[in-house]
Amino acid sequence: xxxxxxxxxxxxxxxxxxxxxxxxxxxxxxxxxxxxxxxxxxxxxxxxxxxxxxxxxxxxxxxxxxxxxxxxxxxxxxxxxxxxxxxxxxxxxxxxxxxxxxxxxxxxxxxxxxxxxxxxxxxxxxxxxxxxxxxxxxxxxxxxxxxxxxxxxxxxxxxxxxxxxxxxxxxxxxxxxxxxxxxxxxxxxxxxxxxxxxxxxxxxxxxxxxxxxxxxxxxxxxxxxxxxxxxxxxxxxxxxxxxxxxxxxxxxxxxxxxxxxxxxxxxxxxxxxxxxxxxxxxxxxxxxxxxxxxxxxxxxxxxxxxxxxxxxxxxxxxxxxxxxxxxxxxxxxxxxxxxxxxxxxxxxxxxxxxxxxxxxxxxxxxxxxxxxxxxxxxxxxxxxxxxxxxxxxxxxxxxxxxxxxxxxxxxxxxxxxxxxxxxxxxxxxxxxxxxxxxxxxxxxxxxxxxxxxxxxx
Amino acid sequence: xxxxxxxxxxxxxxxxxxxxxxxxxxxxxxxxxxxxxxxxxxxxxxxxxxxxxxxxxxxxxxxxxxxxxxxxxxxxxxxxxxxxxxxxxxxxxxxxxxxxxxxxxxxxxxxxxxxxxxxxxxxxxxxxxxxxxxxxxxxxxxxxxxxxxxxxxxxxxxx
Ligand SMILES: Cc1cc2nc3c(=O)[nH]c(=O)nc-3n(C[C@H](O)[C@H](O)[C@H](O)COP(=O)(O)O)c2cc1C
Ligand code: SF4
Ligand code: FES
Numbered sequence: 001x002x003x004x005x006x007x008x009x010x011x012x013x014x015x016x017x018x019x020x021x022x023x024x025x026x027x028x029x030x031x032x033x034x035x036x037x038x039x040x041x042x043x044x045x046x047x048x049x050x051x052x053x054x055x056x057x058x059x060x061x062x063x064x065x066x067x068x069x070x071x072x073x074x075x076x077x078x079x080x081x082x083x084x085x086x087x088x089x090x091x092x093x094x095x096x097x098x099x100x101x102x103x104x105x106x107x108x109x110x111x112x113x114x115x116x117x118x119x120x121x122x123x124x125x126x127x128x129x130x131x132x133x134x135x136x137x138x139x140x141x142x143x144x145x146x147x148x149x150x151x152x153x154x155x156x157x158x159x160x161x162x163x164x165x166x167x168x169x170x171x172x173x174x175x176x177x178x179x180x181x182x183x184x185x186x187x188x189x190x191x192x193x194x195x196x197x198x199x200x201x202x203x204x205x206x207x208x209x210x211x212x213x214x215x216x217x218x219x220x221x222x223x224x225x226x227x228x229x230x231x232x233x234x235x236x237x238x239x240x241x242x243x244x245x246x247x248x249x250x251x252x253x254x255x256x257x258x259x260x261x262x263x264x265x266x267x268x269x270x271x272x273x274x275x276x277x278x279x280x281x282x283x284x285x286x287x288x289x290x291x292x293x294x295x296x297x298x299x300x301x302x303x304x305x306x307x308x309x310x311x312x313x314x315x316x317x318x319x320x321x322x323x324x325x326x327x328x329x330x331x332x333x334x335x336x337x338x339x340x341x342x343x344x345x346x347x348x349x350x351x352x353x354x355x356x357x358x359x360x361x362x363x364x365x366x367x368x369x370x371x372x373x374x375x376x377x378x379x380x381x382x383x384x385x386x387x388x389x390x391x392x393x394x395x396x397x398x399x400x401x402x403x404x405x406x407x408x409x410x411x412x413x414x415x416x417x418x419x420x421x422x423x424x425x426x427x428x429x430x431x432x433x434x435x436x437x438x439x440x441x442x443x444x445x446x447x448x449x450x451x452x453x454x455x456x457x
Numbered sequence: 458x459x460x461x462x463x464x465x466x467x468x469x470x471x472x473x474x475x476x477x478x479x480x481x482x483x484x485x486x487x488x489x490x491x492x493x494x495x496x497x498x499x500x501x502x503x504x505x506x507x508x509x510x511x512x513x514x515x516x517x518x519x520x521x522x523x524x525x526x527x528x529x530x531x532x533x534x535x536x537x538x539x540x541x542x543x544x545x546x547x548x549x550x551x552x553x554x555x556x557x558x559x560x561x562x563x564x565x566x567x568x569x570x571x572x573x574x575x576x577x578x579x580x581x582x583x584x585x586x587x588x589x590x591x592x593x594x595x596x597x598x599x600x601x602x603x604x605x606x607x608x609x610x611x612x613x614x615x616x
Contacts, residue, residue: 078478087583088580088581088583089581090542090543090544090580090581090585091543091544091581091585092581092583092585093583093584093585093586093587095583096583096584127583128489128526129526129579129582129583129592130583131595131596132597162476164476166476166482166485166486167485167486167489168485168524169485169488169489169524169525169526169527170524170525170526170527171523171524171525172580172581183485184482185479185481185482186479186481186482186483186484186485186510186512186520187481187484187516187520188519188520188523189523189524190523204477204478204479204482248585248586249586250544250547250585250586250588251543251544251547251548251585252547256585256586256587256588257586258586288543292542292543292581341585341586343543343544343547343585345547349547354543357541357542357543357546358542358543360541361542361543361580361581364580365580367523449543449546449547449551450546450547450548450549450551450552451547453549453552454548454549454552454553454556454589454602454603455549455601455602455603455604
């Protein structure tokens with residue numbers, strides 16, 4: 001259901017919208033943190049937060065409040081809040097807008113989050129390329145400190161909180177939470193085996209919660225509205241998927257961008273109502289719902305959920321474009337909601353060329369620790385290259401299946417699945433097109449990704 | 458002369474060290490400071506960082522080689538990163554990269570003979586809604602047209 005809101009984005013268009021003065025004047029800035037620190041116990045905060053039904057905005061959709069409740073005080077070790085702002089999943093461009101345009105919501109969320117989980121320090125891990133984001137966050141931290149909202153006695157409360165910005169140095173894998181922790185500790189960004197999970201042994205071996213940047217930035221709004229009220233803004237609140245979130249749309253649409261809406265928006269609304277429809281009014285070919293690791297959907301795909309117990313049953317027989325964008329709805333469609341930023345392809349786009357482009361990405365970004373991922377991603381790219389240059393045989397095309405399946409479930413981190421799933425998705429949905437390459441009916445040199453000439457659309 | 462940070466950057470590093478419970482955590486920030494000063498990370502820099510943070514040189518070297526943004530060799534005065542990943546490619550990034558290569562007379566990964574511009578490709582830079590885009594040194598340039606690219610390249614060549 002299309003319902004645009006402006007809780008997180010109200011200050012986006014305002015002059016000096018990123019400053020403390022604007023945040024306090026226009027967006028109830030720091031009222032939630034003040035209320036939480038001065039009137040609630042940490043346990044109350046966690047219980048209240050659970051009612052917001054904020055599903056993690058970083059891709060996996062884990063319930064935020066539940067994650068907070070995993071934190072247990074340790075007799076000797078401090079606890080940490082680590083915020084994942086490594087935004088690198090291809091097609092994802094939402095966290096950056098928050099850091100640049102509403103950094104105080106991020107800082108305020110960190111104050112509440114630290115208090116809830118018993119941490120006195122939060123590290124916001126920002127990918128290094130985002131220089132403006134880092135500057136805006138540091139600016140917000142400085143302003144909040146000067147006002148006494150951060151530091152030794154935030155809002156007069158004897159509960160010290162510090163927030164720091166930390167940066168990586170260019171590696172997509174550092175978005176994976178345990179890789180990010182290694183990177184924060186000054187090591188190579190290689191994912192760790194789990195368990196232990198971060199709540200047991202995270203940053204510097206201490207209990208740690210890792211939240212995505214948008215997840216934490218939504219917290220002040222939830223507490224301002226009351227967490228249950230916040231959750232109910234969503235039309236799929238009953239699926240424990242609450243509140244409002246940022247929806248991104250990119251690729252072949254007339255108005256790409258980031259839009260804040262109530263959870264429950266559909267892809268059709270995102271593409272046509274917010275995204276303005278397709279370039280040159282072309283027909284829709286396919287859409288990657290939430291970052292390149294989420295398997296592609298075809299325009300003509302229909303929901304198959306005859307089982308009454310399926311969260312998708314209500315949409316059985318309907319177009320996938322009319323299903324609310326939710327964590328559980330999309331998981332049951334053979335894809336994932338991911339980061340909720342959709343990449344849109346118009347008719348005429350070559351799916352094999354898309355597959356080739358993405359396999360270059362995954363080959364480049366595998367950290368190389370696990371053999372199935374390191375070798376498998378190379379293998380998938382070689383098959384893609386052979387398809388494109390017309391030298392791939394039917395046997396080799398069939399090995400694509402085996403290679404991708406050999407990665408699934410056999411790696412340290414979910415990067416492996418994130419590579420194999422979209423590869424298998426492309427092959428399954430576009431088998432005919434892949435075979436046309438093998439038979440020489442289609443050729444890589446004719447493959448188009450852009451609509452029209454560059455700069456014309 | 459062996460490498461050392463300027464006093465101003467050294468003060469910055471001292472402040473950075475106060476943020477973390479370990480010295481090791483300052484490894485990546487320290488390398489950024491060194492690269493800002495020196496342009497790339499050579500063995501002298503690795504040695505300096507390993508002394509300054511009490512880390513084995515092999516640890517520092519391992520970090521340098523892991524991350525794409527640490528240059529292990531001298532690069533051009535300006536670095537130009539064209540995002541090539543799918544959402545940008547759907548908006549003409551492939552054509553834009555060809556255009557840059559032609560105008561500069563070099564291929565991606567190379568530096569112009571005058572040492573001014575290194576042209577590289579990047580993976581998704583979180584700017585897919587404003588594609589095609591490129592990063593020039595520390596700044597993003599988005600929604601680019603051929604005329605925009607002409608202006609950027611001319612400015613860099615004159616600088
Ligand atoms: C390969 C890989 C890359 C990831 N990249 C990111 C990222 O850039 N940003 C992010 O917030 N989460 C990313 N994640 C998910 C994190 O591991 C983690 O689930 C998330 O930060 C938790 O926050 P959330 O529960 O608030 O979503 C990635 C996961 C994997 C496997
Ligand atoms: S799955 Fe891939 S990215 Fe993840 S740890 Fe293994 S090699 Fe590294
Ligand atoms: S694909 Fe280029 S910025 Fe995301």
